[in-house]
Amino acid sequence: MKPSIPQGTRDFSAEVVRKRQFIFKTISTVFERYGYHPLETPAMENLETLMGKYGEEGDRLIFRILNNGLDHPKKQEQARVDFEKVLEGKNVPGISERALKYDLTIPFARYVAMNHGQLSFPFRRYQIQPVWRADSPQKGRYREFYQCDADVVGSKSLLNEVELTSIYMEAFALLKVPVEIKINSRKMLSALANACGGQEYLTDITVAIDKLDKIGIEKVKEEILRKGLTEEQYSIIEKYLHISGSPAEQLEKAAALLGSEPLCEAAIAEIRFILDYADKLSSPESLFVDFTLARGLNYYTGIIFEVKAKGVKMGSIGGGGRYDELTATFGVPNIPGVGISFGVDRIYDVMEELGLFPESLKSGARLLFFNLGEKETKFAFSLAQELRSKNVAAEIFHETAKFDKQFKYAEKKNIPFVAIIGSKEMESNTVMVKNLATGEQQSIPANELAAFFESK
RNA sequence: GAGGGUGUAGCUCAGCUGGUUAGAGCACCAGAUUGUGGUUCUGGGGGUCGUGGGUUCGAGCCCCAUUAUCCUCCCCA
Numbered sequence: 413m414k415p416s417i418p419q420g421t422r423d424f425s426a427e428v429v430r431k432r433q434f435i436f437k438t439i440s441t442v443f444e445r446y447g448y449h450p451l452e453t454p455a456m457e458n459l460e461t462l463m464g465k466y467g468e469e470g471d472r473l474i475f476r477i478l479n480n481g482l483d484h485p486k487k488q489e490q491a492r493v494d495f496e497k498v499l500e501g502k503n504v505p506g507i508s509e510r511a512l513k514y515d516l517t518i519p520f521a522r523y524v525a526m527n528h529g530q531l532s533f534p535f536r537r538y539q540i541q542p543v544w545r546a547d548s549p550q551k552g553r554y555r556e557f558y559q560c561d562a563d564v565v566g567s568k569s570l571l572n573e574v575e576l577t578s579i580y581m582e583a584f585a586l587l588k589v590p591v592e593i594k595i596n597s598r599k600m601l602s603a604l605a606n607a608c609g610g611q612e613y614l615t616d617i618t619v620a621i622d623k624l625d626k627i628g629i630e631k632v633k634e635e636i637l638r639k640g641l642t643e644e645q646y647s648i649i650e651k652y653l654h655i656s657g658s659p660a661e662q663l664e665k666a667a668a669l670l671g672s673e674p675l676c677e678a679a680i681a682e683i684r685f686i687l688d689y690a691d692k693l694s695s696p697e698s699l700f701v702d703f704t705l706a707r708g709l710n711y712y713t714g715i716i717f718e719v720k721a722k723g724v725k726m727g728s729i730g731g732g733g734r735y736d737e738l739t740a741t742f743g744v745p746n747i748p749g750v751g752i753s754f755g756v757d758r759i760y761d762v763m764e765e766l767g768l769f770p771e772s773l774k775s776g777a778r779l780l781f782f783n784l785g786e787k788e789t790k791f792a793f794s795l796a797q798e799l800r801s802k803n804v805a806a807e808i809f810h811e812t813a814k815f816d817k818q819f820k821y822a823e824k825k826n827i828p829f830v831a832i833i834g835s836k837e838m839e840s841n842t843v844m845v846k847n848l849a850t851g852e853q854q855s856i857p858a859n860e861l862a863a864f865f866e867s868k
Numbered sequence: 869g870a871g872g873g874u875g876u877a878g879c880u881c882a883g884c885u886g887g888u889u890a891g892a893g894c895a896c897c898a899g900a901u902u903g904u905g906g907u908u909c910u911g912g913g914g915g916u917c918g919u920g921g922g923u924u925c926g927a928g929c930c931c932c933a934u935u936a937u938c939c940u941c942c943c944c945a
Contacts (some may be wrong), residue, residue: 550939654927819905834903
């Protein structure tokens with residue numbers, strides 16, 4: 413048979429794994445600095461935990477796991493009856509009661525609901541794990557991909573939003589990715605909806621203006637009018653979308669337009685709270701107020717975030733916001749929260765495009781010992797062991813072979829140095845070390861080899 | 869869920885309006901070169917042309933089906 417992997421999944425080769433781990437490690441280091449703790453949850457959850465949390469569309473994309481033992485003679489009859497129901501589109505525990513997790517937020521909510529007695533609030537956690545979606549794959553979309561989330565629950569303080577903003581700034585600074593961090597408040601959008609027709613239009617308006625930079629203002633207008641708003645009502649939206657200027661000016665203009673709405677006042681207070689901390693953040697120039705920012709998800713209730721990479725054509729590489737009642741669906745009310753996520757796969761693509769990964773991630777071993785025969789290899793082996801004990805990665809070529817072959821191996825594996833030990837070297841107790849990039853070689857006493865590499 | 873493109877050597881792909889024995893580059897192996905690579909040269913191994921049918925004297929090429937994969941829209945990260 414021809415080997416293959418399931419559609420929408422990937423193997424990661426050595427270099428890719430190192431680069432991805434570099435991203436994970438950088439981000440988690442920043443999370444830890446702010447007192448966020450790691451959490452891991454199982455790949456699979458009970459189907460019941462996940463169903464109904466992601467909307468109709470989302471439910472269809474959940475990977476369900478078939479129960480074991482359906483072929484057991486005692487169960488076969490029941491399985492047939494149950495399967496008929498599955499064909500009608502129902503979920504039947506007899507056929508499937510587990511599913512692969514679809515995101516990290518719902519499992520986190522489940523965890524908090526299960527353990528809220530033991531947790532001390534506010535509870536901060538970060539989580540970097542794969543999730544699975546039975547979507548049809550295309551460019552930049554996979555059936556297995558990683559999410560990287562940080563959330564704090566059990567606190568309404570806007571200081572959390574400030575810190576999450578700061579986390580974005582620090583993490584992207586460490587990764588050297590130039591970004592724009594956009595913020596808005598969902599309350600501002602609610603105020604807008606109230607001003608032009610009422611809350612029942614909130615979702616329609618949000619969905620439409622969220623697409624602004626994708627489809628252009630004309631299409632946004634079309635879409636909004638199609639939803640039943642009048643030209644007059646739309647004119648308020650148009651004015652809203654044209655608000656510009658410095659953050660302070662933006663807030664003023666918004667107040668002038670929607671000031672009569674109490675929610676607008678609340679929104680302005682939230683945004684102003686964050687802006688008041690701007691001078692204490694590491695890169696305030698990357699923070700922007702963007703009233704057109706809406707985020708697709710409807711569960712956000714306060715501040716919302718979105719991060720875009722500068723100088724690259726790419727969707728957002730991070731996003732998040734405040735939500736209320738994360739755990740209410742699991743019977744534990746009154747736990748508000750706010751969280752952000754990093755789009756790891758897209759960050760990878762951006763960094764690859766801009767050449768931001770450190771060179772050191774490319775090679776494994778620093779040194780390859782040539783294999784020139786049995787005696788020589790024994791000599792090389794003890795030297796290699798010494799290097800390894802001093803944390804210098806070293807490899808010995810696996811069999812005696814022509815120089816040509818061993819050189820090519822080193823080159824392919826991006827190993828920068830080779831060590832040649834033949835009878836001459838063994839006699840004088842030295843090692844011939846060659847730098848492959850420059851072609852220079854020098855004879856180094858065997859007992860100084862480790863020091864030579866440790867100093868590099 | 870809707871709509872496109874592509875399946876030929878390990879990889880990337882040529883292959884004319886259907887016409888003898890299906891090619892190239894890279895990779896691999898051997899040699900020129902028994903302790904100094906990246907260049908060059910010579911030789912070599914490798915393919916039931918995704919699968920199944922059909923049209924034809926003749927199909928890698930045309931038709932139908934099927935399957936895999938990539939992409940666009942919807943939605944999302």
